[in-house]
Amino acid sequence: MSQSAPVIGLTTYREQAAWGVWDQRADLLPAAYAGAVESVGGVPLLLPPVAAPGAAATVVARLDGLVVSGGADVDPGRYGADAHPRTAGWRPDRDAWELALLDAADAAGLPVLGVCRGMQLMVVHAGGTLDQHTPDLVGHDEHSPGGDAFGTTQVATEPGSRLATLVGDKVTVSCHHHQSVREAPGFRAVARAADGTLEAIEDPTDRFCVAVQWHPETAADVGLLAGLLEAAAAYSAR
Template sequence: MTHLETTRPLVGLTTYREEASWGVWRQKADLLHAEYADAIVAAGGVPVLLPPASGSDISARSVVARIDALVVSGGADVDPARYGEEPHERTAGWREDRDAWEVALLAAADEVGLPVLGVCRGMQVMAVAAGGSLDQHTPDVVGHDEHSPGGDQFGGIRVRTLEGSRVALAEGDEVLAHCHHHQSVHAHPGYVATAWAPDGTMEAMEAPGDRFCVGVQWHPEMGRDQALFAALVGAATHR
């Protein structure tokens, strides 16, 4: 076994906990789209799934002490009570266990400067954990459904990035983003906006400074260019 094979960074991926069917079984399961793990492997990392079995700070610190980077994955809406609002009629399906677990992981990651990538819901959790808030139904703000056309269809949005940002360094000055979000980040204390859709929706944010801590509203795991995962694994390798 080579030194490279024993030092590949471990990248934690948060997961869903939902009723699922496979084989003869139909029961609650911890699961995540395989594209996430495949993207981490392709980038030179080792994916580790982190189910929302415990939202405790102690468990989160134990996990963060053993991984080299964290991906907060996409998924259901964040509970609006976490940012002091009543649910919009289109806000649904939030999972308190997952909200608590991911907020605890982000707090533990902040304590030690762990590299973090938030994807879609993951970016929204990052903003809410920092004391920010969300627009609960983006079509109410922008007047169209192009960010989430419906069902399992992704919206193709040409996103403009901020020159010199981590997103721009990874992706260039424009990204054809695979979007599937009916909500978006409104307030994001501690983060800088680094990419926008043509309608003005913020599509990426990142923490200033040397740490890799980036959130994007789109799904880079679904595209051909998965440079953000490579950037995350690179940051974990050199941390």
């Protein structure tokens, strides 16, 4: 790996976790994220929630790219909604940290990739809204079959989009979400599932700011991560 390899920040969970003889609060992230970044030539850096004022700007100044990772539901109060009965477990510390990171990333023009919850949080950050239980709309649970299993979804991308250049016109993806995006102001809708669920958005300008409802870190196709690394290398060079 080159000494100039782009450094990619990965936001993390903060959860009760057990390993070895320990069972305590821990900052963690599935290793597939770091492995995917490393596989395309990047250096992964885990970013646990930090409450200190100015911390997000300090971190962003040291990054070449940012991945807003998957995880728990976004607090519906962040987009002015009451909680659906199936919306639970949101993490105020993580919401606040990742929103601050997005503020700093926007100010710096940092390349950003949102994954699953990350896409939803990016939409909320932009003033958009979510549908809190997608099965209510589409009549099935294929986007999140339950437990620790991923659903398989066929996605069609928008011709001419940045996303299409990275993953092709059609792609089969792994997903695990019961919520989805209703409105994404400022973003271009660039992929949908057959049932109409919005599966990806991107910044309409030249900046790499892309978000997908699926989990690209789990797939053999690393087109999205490769695209992020290319944008991060160009950002670093500037």
